[in-house]
Amino acid sequence: MGSFTLDDVLAVRKRRDSWWTVFLVDPIACRLALLVANHTSITPNGLTRLSMVFGLTSAVCFAQELLIAGAVLFFVSFTVDCMDGKIARLKGTGTPFGLWLDYVGDRLRVLCCAFGIASALYARTGDVIYIVAGAGVVVLDLFRYINGPQLKRVRDTTRAVARENSGAECVFMDELLGASAPGSSTEEVRREFERAGDEDGRELVDLQRGFRAQFPWYDRVRMFLVAHRVRSHLISGIEFHAAVFVVGPLLGAVAWLWTSAVSGALLLAFESVLVYRAWLATREVARAVPVNEREKVLV
Incomplete structure (x- = not known):
């Protein structure tokens, strides 16, 4: 073999x-x-x-x-x-x-x-609450897997249109961090990219600057997780499934209800953060795109 x-x-x-x-x-x-x-x-x-x-x-x-x-x-x-x-x-x-x-x-x-x-x-x-909980699990699962591709579409469109109309290299810094060598700091990654941009005559525009400015601790947590091969989206569909179909049932019927509710709320919270971060990225485009072109990406 x-x-x-x-x-x-x-x-x-x-x-x-x-x-x-x-x-x-x-x-x-x-x-x-x-x-x-x-x-x-x-x-x-x-x-x-x-x-x-x-x-x-x-x-x-x-x-x-x-x-x-x-x-x-x-x-x-x-x-x-x-x-x-x-x-x-x-x-x-x-x-x-x-x-x-x-x-x-x-x-x-x-x-x-x-x-x-x-x-x-x-x-x-x-108790009909169990039927409601089961339906809620299915709805949240579908929402998670519908929301993900749509957010990726927003990111790709934002980056492409900004690059096309400004000539700048528009990036999402978390993607650079994810592709960097383990142990690299945010500033090291940024300097390396800027150095490469200077050689090519490009300007770096970090489309997550607004988010990172509001949450300055995010980069430190992000780099710690990257070093351990863990993504920053800590409550995704996988953790949600694990809570609902592994942890909850092991703890019993009543615990399953509470586990499903808590994990569902956390899933929605993390998905909301992703939506908010994508919205901030579209605002950041205003730095790079001429005024008459912004309506193509700002929503």
């Missing part, structure tokens, strides 16, 4: 990932991926389908009110899901269809598990 090493697998991990994945899932997923890569011919899409099987089995357990079994199977499903990308990058066997399959599999797993646990707890208690 293969002759890959653990270092090979570690090298193909994402540069940044959720803290749940980095600390609790990857230590297991990387070693399992090594076994799969060296001793089987299973494809990334095969792993995605296996993850879906575990996810749907988790939903069945939740529907039977087997909360602990459902939580364990959901964790297994997510661990297998984390392996497919590693195998794809390691062997170069990823396919465009795999992106669709992975996305749809994730949404299907969340929908079925939310319906399973909510319906089981409602059947036992007769």
Whole structure:
């Protein structure tokens, strides 16, 4: 089969990932991926389908009110899901269809598990709050995965139009920090980029200057997280799923309700910060874009 090493697998991990994945899932997923890569011919899409099987089995357990079994199977499903990308990058066997399959599999797993646990707890208690909570979980999950691509579209459009109409190099500083060497400070990254810009005759415009001015501690926290391969969006869809389908069920029915509510509120808070940061970036364009061109990017 293969002759890959653990270092090979570690090298193909994402540069940044959720803290749940980095600390609790990857230590297991990387070693399992090594076994799969060296001793089987299973494809990334095969792993995605296996993850879906575990996810749907988790939903069945939740529907039977087997909360602990459902939580364990959901964790297994997510661990297998984390392996497919590693195998794809390691062997170069990823396919465009795999992106669709992975996305749809994730949404299907969340929908079925939310319906399973909510319906089981409602059947036992007769309390409609569990149905409301299950629906809320699904809505928040869809919002998170709709909001992300739209914010990326805003960032790309803002940067492209600003560059086109000003001639300046407009960047989001957190992207430069994420691509920098571990241990690099914000000022080191900024100076390096400005040095490269001077050589090319470009002006640097940091579209996150307004956000960083309002929250000066953000860069220090950001660089600390980058050094540990953790992204700054601390409560994303992954942490939300972990709270709702792993931590909450392990703690019991009542705890599941509170865990879902608290994690949902935190998810909305972090998503609101992302929206606010994107809005500030569009304001920052006013520094680089002529007045008659601003309506193309300012909203």
